[in-house]
Amino acid sequence: xxxxxxxxxxxxxxxxxxxxCLPVLAGCDRTTSPSRAQAAAMETAFWTSAPIDQPSSALSxxxxxxxxxxDSENPIDLILENASQSEVRFQPGFGARMYAYLxxxxxxxxxxxxxxxxxxxEALTPPSGPSGNxxxxxxxxxxxxxLELPVTLRVVVVGEILSEGxxxxxxxxxxxxxxLER
Numbered sequence: 027x028x029x030x031x032x033x034x035x036x037x038x039x040x041x042x043x044x045x046x047c048l049p050v051l052a053g054c055d056r057t058t059s060p061s062r063a064q065a066a067a068m069e070t071a072f073w074t075s076a077p078i079d080q081p082s083s084a085l086s087x088x089x090x091x092x093x094x095x096x097d098s099e100n101p102i103d104l105i106l107e108n109a110s111q112s113e114v115r116f117q118p119g120f121g122a123r124m125y126a127y128l129x130x131x132x133x134x135x136x137x138x139x140x141x142x143x144x145x146x147x148e149a150l151t152p153p154s155g156p157s158g159n160x161x162x163x164x165x166x167x168x169x170x171x172x173l174e175l176p177v178t179l180r181v182v183v184v185g186e187i188l189s190e191g192x193x194x195x196x197x198x199x200x201x202x203x204x205x206l207e208r
Contacts (some may be wrong), residue, residue: 035062058206068127068178072134076125078199080186084110085200087183090163101141101167104202106183107149108160114185114198119143120164121185127178137179148199168206176207 073080086156090103104122108114124137153160166181187196 035158043130054195060189064129067132068134071127071132072125072180074183075134078123078182079197081199081201082197084108084112084114084187085183085185087164087181087200087202089126089181089204101165102179102181102204104164104166104181106162106164106200108152108198110187110198111152111154112151112194113152113155113191115188115193116148116183116185118145118148119166120148120162120183122166123182123184124166124168125180125182126168126170126173127180129178134180137173138169138179140169140174141165149188170206179204179206 047112086107086109088105090105106120119139119141122139122141124139125134126137127134140146148162149159150162151157156194164181164183168179170177182199182201184199187194187198
């Protein structure tokens with residue numbers, strides 16, 4: 027779902043959502059932080075095995091509804107923002123992919139997304155653009171069958187930067203981690 031003045035949410039509603047949700051999100055941290063050594067091992071394992079580049083500053087991805095209890099039927103919502111001065115084009119569902127960290131094996135495995143997306147592609151304009159289409163809601167539905175909890179789930183979005191509507195070959199990406207526990 028793309029947020030735009032002409033779409034489902036107008037600027038006043040978007041401002042109200044931001045005013046209410048952002049302070050709450052900033053103040054809530056229900057995750058258990060891994061030690062520095064564990065975090066370093068997780069990052070090394072991810073960036074050496076995942077088929078994506080390091081995230082760029084062009085995009086921001088934050089969890090909108092961090093789940094505290096796992097229900098395999100509940101989706102996870104994230105807020106994606108284009109912070110660049112360029113338009114960014116994505117595959118349907120903003121190209122969201124998910125990876126789970128298997129701490130016993132110290133490796134990441136890709137997790138299937140049960141969400142089905144409609145359309146051919148998505149695009150976010152720059153915040154300064156005339157359309158106001160620079161923030162979007164990204165929803166994923168991880169298939170967690172066979173995974174032991176708690177587990178860290180990394181949601182990654184990857185898009186392509188456009189210049190005057192044409193692909194530049196430059197990639198924009200962002201990720202957010204979610205700790206899923208019973």
